[in-house]
Amino acid sequence: MGLTLIFGVMRVVNFAHGEFLMLGMYVAFWAFALLHFDPYVTLIVSLPLFFALGWVSYRLIMRPVVHASHNVQVFTTVGLSIALQNIALVLWTADARFVRTSYYAVVVRVADAAFNVAQFVAFGVAVACTAALFAFMRWSYTGKVMRATAQDRQASALMGIDTDRVYALTWTIGIACVGVAGVLLAPVYPVYPTAGLQFVLIAYVAVVLGGLGDMAGALLASLIVAAVEVAGSYVIGTAWKEVLYLLLFIAILMVRPAGLFGQRGAEALGT
Amino acid sequence: MSAAPAAVFFALAALASFVVRDAFLLDSLILILLWGSAAAAWNVAGGYAGQISLGHSAFFGLGAYGAAVLGTRWDLSAWIGLAVGAVVATAAGLVLGFLSNRLRGPYFVLATIAFSQVLLIVASRLRAFTAGSEGIPVPFRPGFWTLGLADKRVWVWIVLVVAVLAYLLQRYLDVSRRGYQLAAVREDEDAALSLGVAARRLKVAAIAVSAALTAVTGALWAQYVGFVDPFYVFSVDLSVRFALASIIGGLGTALGPFLGAVLVTTVETYLRAQFGGIGAGLVGIYLVVYGTALIVMVRFAPQGLVGWLRRS
């Protein structure tokens, strides 16, 4: 979701997204282990924290390259990703860590499927966040400005929109979203330095499937991915599930290249 | 750029093999030449053709597994394993080349990462064939034919030959017709097409050649180090290492990847030696340095060392 936002407005593919997710999970873990904070309490505390982190990382790292070529942006975010991953490795070792809440084993039944509470809450908060973000983009002035910038950088700049601020805000909100997501996932999945990767690949599949930059599409697509996941592990076993994802991911990229990202599609509309 | 600095560079490497007796220094030299060749192979696709791949470890891994699997399972010559690895990698390169014709910019990068991850999972799950996630120890079988060479100087010569070949391949792209056309494709594919350049074929060819060369370095690496770990040879970190050496040295320059490799390998060796013993986790420091270096380089010195040397 944060991914969609960042890409949609800034046209930057953020390869470090998963690492912010990982950081979110670690925040939840340490808050739980050291301060005995429930992850859902941490959620509230971490929101400003990730806003700050997003803002700082934008100022220091992203701002100089917002207008640079795609390749520069790719390398910058890849570099960020590797650095964060290994900082985590150095600081917290490669061990997988768990947040074991008292209600870990509590299961909620919906129809035939069983979810534990944490999954259920994560899903609920995700939907609420999406709705809030969607409303924000649609109706608030800032949201409108962000969408305008997404459509035409130059024109927006000419209209007196401070595009730099828009980018900063977009990046920050995007990072905040993913940080929160990390906190939410902590009670469900183990935390380790490369934890971000597996989620971010799934997120990318969802985002690309739904259309980059399209939030409602992304939500719909993540449901499809979830369905594929369940069906996939049933049919071919969990071990090969990831291969299925990745192939699906490549296939999706292949099937819809021009419409989504090709220059030619854009040209066609311009004539 | 003239070829003189490169001639000096490779001559020094050759000379060192006669003069230097220290095993550690020879080892560093071999690794520098090997990583330099791998970075040069990456540079053919990433620097010259402009197809930024972060999945090149896929080809490296195919080469490494080619040599290791054929050697341990069927007792074949390491050279045959190397050749088979290169052929398989070329085929994989064609697949990636096909992707490059459908995907541009960041989407291609994403697809290349996914590509290497697919191979990683396959390699670590196909237990019967690849020994799965434990990896394959490559047995030391003495003899040139099996690449079981105790004398490190012979290793220097072998990797030096590969390095010079990789360098010459890049020089060819500096001065030849195909090189000019490839540069045009990198700068603006549509404009290149409009001038009669068969852009798609050229790109696919560049990626396939790059893949084959990467596989050769992978196979040699496996024989030299003696162990193939799927989580290392197919890792994104490894792909980034190739890219980083090229970027530090100078994207799309023939000598750049080798200069970059000197720096990257030296720094890594130093940091590993410094922090390796203290705690296992601290080994990751060199990767933090990698990541930071990448961010800093593309921002402040996009032309790399070669560009910097040219100006001064």
Place this chain on the structure above:
Amino acid sequence: MSLLSVAGVTKRFGGITANRGISFDVAPGELVGIIGPNGAGKSTLFEIISGFYRPEEGDVRLDGVRLTGLSPDRVCRLGVARTFQKLRPFAGLTVLGNVMVGALTRTKDVRHAREQAREIVARVGLEDKADAHARTLSTGQRKRLELARALATRPRLLLLDEVTGGVDQRTIPALVQLVRELHASGLTLLVIEHNMRVITAVTQRIIALHLGEVIADGPPDVVARDRAVVEAYLGQAYTR
């Protein structure tokens, strides 16, 4: 016998028909102008002729050879060169390098290509910029570069998309003169141009497009006074 023959070309993007049944012929040595308000389908037509778009219906032929369905590089090798409305120089290459890419389509020999490129660079008046990187050029110089690059492929038909668009007023006459010279040397040209004064000065024939259709085809003074053309332009002015 016509050099270029466009027959019943139709191209749609979703619900929009950018080109609808466009037909016309261009004789060897002709210089034909294409005009029309924004969105008339001029650029789409160029993309189709040069092989970047594939039309849903109709055919484009060069000297009887079918171009439709061929890739842009094939079309170029058959003798159609083009410039882009939005300039696309190879920014990282030198001016000479840019032009050499075009020349190398006709020769395998790099040295030979370099000589040819040097001549062409001189012909468009960029000789003192030959070794400069393309990204350092001004817009007017970039236009010349695109022209030089296209010429280096030794085209039989040259498609020019807005030679004078976005260029400083003072450099327009020199560019117009260059187009005249190319025409005088026997090259066949198809030119999209917004500047009516420029186009009436260089061409003997103008094709006017509106909403994807040909609405007039004839000598400049006749087309300029054509009712449909005037209405198309006025209509656009009013609705704006």
